[in-house]
Amino acid sequence: MTQSSVSGPLPETFRALRMLRGDSGAYPEIQTLPLSALPPGDTLVRVAYSSLNYKDGLAVAGRPGVLKTYPMTPGIDLAGEVLSCPTGAYVPGDAVVLTGWGIGERSDGGYAELARVNADWLVPLPPGTTPEWAMSVGTAGFTAMLAVMALEDHGVTPERGEVLVTGAAGGVGSAAVALLAAAGFEVVASTGRLQEEAYLRGLGAARLIGRGDLPALTRPLEREQWAGVVDTVGGDTLRGALAGTRTHGAVAACGLAGGSALGGTVFPFILRGVTLAGIDSVTCPVLRRRAAWARLARDLGAEKLGDMVQTRSLTDLPALAEAILAGQVRGRTVIDVNA
Incomplete structure (x- = not known):
């Protein structure tokens, strides 16, 4: 040495x-x-x-x-x-x-x-x-940033309509709400903790829906509601989110707190052209990592982390x-x- x-x-x-x-x-x-x-x-x-x-x-x-x-x-x-x-x-x-x-x-x-x-x-x-800021962001914020970048890569823009975040009060969800709001999106926050409304609106959510609203969407195709989705939950929540995604929208999947099974049909993919993008933060390539951290420093600075x-x-x-x-x-x- x-x-x-x-x-x-x-x-x-x-x-x-x-x-x-x-x-x-x-x-x-x-x-x-x-x-x-x-x-x-x-x-x-x-x-x-x-x-x-x-x-x-x-x-x-x-x-x-x-x-x-x-x-x-x-x-x-x-x-x-x-x-x-x-x-x-x-x-x-x-x-x-x-x-x-x-x-x-x-x-x-x-x-x-x-x-x-x-x-x-x-x-x-x-x-x-600082290192403290980096861990305030952490794997959760890094994963959220990769999900937002994936939506943008697949053509999801604020002009195309609302973007949904599931598990919105959790670590990944909270960061995704804040990052999407900073990018100009109208964010719908899905959460099982509706008592956190003030917190989520403070991060930039325009409106909230309950945790059970998405699993209740059981038809192969539901009314088109959101241009993009950051899903941190998986299971029936992801199935419902896919069914309600607008034509040529995109869903970034990065969690399984609600289950690892992927139910539903292929109709969102073949009839609406919906893209399901998987987010893997573990082996993300170095250049993508550096780009994500640079964007996080710009859009999720310490002053925005707050509560x-x-x-x-x-x-x-x-x-x-x-x-x-x-x-x-x-x-x-x-x-x-x-x-």
């Missing part, structure tokens, strides 16, 4: 939330670990913040299917500063953000004070932004995991890993 690739002495230990597996299942534990416990990788990052996403909730709550091995540090995103990078892609002190690429699932993730990762997974923080964000500590994660799985977490939760 060259002198230019590392800044000062490296820490000998770090704190992390680890998921362990015992006779009664998986459980979380805060541990202090040696540097040697970090996974392979070419870049060492001092983590400042991570965030709470639905997938993180599943992992920390010990639900099967997310973590591929144990012990494991969850946290599917992180932001901080580079401590060492022998590849030369970054220099010590560079501010970076990382989402996806299997961290917090197949390799240790962001719920730790240090992370060792591959340099080509990282994205430089846009100028004028969308709360900041909590590593020790709060077990309770937060249960809350997000129960649909009780509004907007975005930033995790200060050093608190």
Whole structure:
């Protein structure tokens, strides 16, 4: 390791939330670990913040299917500063953000004070932004931005009519509402928490509909209502959203909180020319990532996040995991890993 690739002495230990597996299942534990416990990788990052996403909730709550091995540090995103990078892609002190690429699932993730990762997974923080802002946006906001870009790529413009966001009070949904409103769209927010009307209107929603309105759309083709959809729910909600999408509209699908099955018929696709665009934030190409983060810095700056964000500590994660799985977490939760 060259002198230019590392800044000062490296820490000998770090704190992390680890998921362990015992006779009664998986459980979380805060541990202090040696540097040697970090996974392979070419870049060492001092983590400042991570965030709470639905997938993180599943992992920390010990639900099967997310973590591929144990012990494991969850946290599917992180932001901080580079401590060492022998590849030369970054220099010590560079501010970076990382989402996806299997961290917090197949390799240790962001719920730790240090992370060792591959340099080509990282994205430089846009100028004028901070690691805390990056995790206020996080995987959820990044996913929402990719969904908005997908709608635009398929010709959805504000002049074509309303755009629907399902699961609108959640992390991805909240960010999508704000981003679409910033782009000039008239946004319809679908939510099971109609008591959050003031919050959603504050983000830019023009009107709200209830969670049950979309599954109730059971005909193969319903009245044409929205030019585009950002769907974070899946299941019958996605089926109903497709049936009500206008001719040559587009639906960006990025979630399955309401189920992974895709029901309905092919009629929206072959009779109305509706496009169903899948959003994968995990393996998104680097150039698309950088474009999305640049757009996020422009359209979802810290001043616009407002009531969308709360900041909590590593020790709060077990309770937060249960809350997000129960649909009780509004907007975005930033995790200060050093608190």
